[in-house]
Amino acid sequence: MIGRLGLTDEIVVQQSQTFTYHEGLGPDRDYGFAVEARRERTPTDRTLLRGTVCDSEGRIVATLDTLLRTFRPDAARDAALRSRPMPDSSFPVIETGPIDIAQTESYAAASLDDNPLHSDPATARAAGLDGLIIHGMLAMGQIEGALRDWMPALRINRIHGNFLLPVPVGSRLLFSGRVVKRMPSDVPGSGRAEQLILRVIVSTDAGYAACVAEIAARHDG
Template identity: 45%
Template sequence: MTSLNAPANWPKAGDEIDPAKFGPFGESQLLRYAAASGDDNPLHLDRDLACAAGLEAPPVHGMLLMSCFEPALRVWRGDLVVARLAGKFLKPILVGEGVEISGRVVRASADGRPELTMRLIARGFGGDLAILAEATLVSAEAPA
């Protein structure tokens, strides 16, 4: 059942976004992100410190990786906006690596204010699961 608020082509459970690649992320990107975000944790910026912590290279900031979900969703459906995004970090992505974003609709509601719940995944280019996330998307044109 579709409400008057939902677009005629409202997504349904099981619909998937096309995979999108981001990166590889370089040291200069991490430096710029640290300056813009205020997250200047030396673990992300100092290769020797990262190695001392048992990593092969500095890890990419988690929020920088989380920011990759929104453009992937926007390419899939430019008529939707992210209302909520939460993620669990499972494996670090290191400098020189990138991620592939994928996802699918797990719940689609067209009642009241149309809303989607998306399960999102970020995998390293080697296939390792880095982030498991969930997003709530709403129509950009629906009233608040």
């Protein structure tokens, strides 16, 4: 994918990701996936990706919006990585991992993500990192499971995540957060169901926040 975007001479970092579910996705069904890319030559040089998932009848069931930031390896060496403290949470911290190199390699193969920051130590060092890092989407993809451990009746409609700092391979992930807004459900006949906005912090066992996500969801109570 990186090569197809013409980004082979640059280091690519995923800055944010948004999933919007228009309908539920089911197992044993065929889906089509299309991606459009737009590159913006700004001071930070951004690439915007819009992915569309359609069912066998052509209906859009989900959209994915990705923001990539690119820079040259020589400029990356001068970038300082500063730890950010983990904000306070209001529900118990849920822990997973450690995420090892075998899991990272499996995710790369399944997602077709060939970004060398996850597989080539020399590229990682050129970007100012101490070693290989896990995929941001691998970390973000575990948010739903963490939320369901805390609130099993949750139905997620949209996830948006901002990536703050890279996560080294071998790290454990800790999920914390809180409900920032709750409203009665606008779905007819939903009874006591609520619409929730949650904020989730994905941090590492090294004590810094790696991703902040906002989730729109329904809780059936």
